[in-house]
Amino acid sequence: MKLLILDRDGVINYDSDAYIKSVEEWIPLPGSIEAIAQLSKAGWTVAVATNQSGIARGYYDIATLDAMHERLRLLVAEQGGEVGLIVYCPHGPDEGCDCRKPKPGC
DSSP, rough: OEEEOOSSSSTTBBBOOTTTOOOOOBBBBHHHHHHHHHHHTEEEEEEEEEEOOOOOOOOOOOOHHHHHHHHHHHHHHHHTOOEEEEEEEOOOTTOOOOOOOTTTOO
């Protein structure tokens, strides 16, 4: 298996110091969706690993995050590709969890 793990904010979509809090604010970077689809079609399993402390901060909920990720999956599928896995850390940076990047865990 060929596996590629990508970060989300600033790699696949525009990032914001004010956090991406809605599906409408989740805007793909030019070429990112097409690149993921091309990698997928070339036999790569593309996974996304992302810290989402906005959940812990109360800026958005898991349903909103799921909707953002569903949009990502749909856009990639429209280009003939697939996102194999999306994992996220919902904790704040000072919570001491084991799943926050770059720590191994969860």
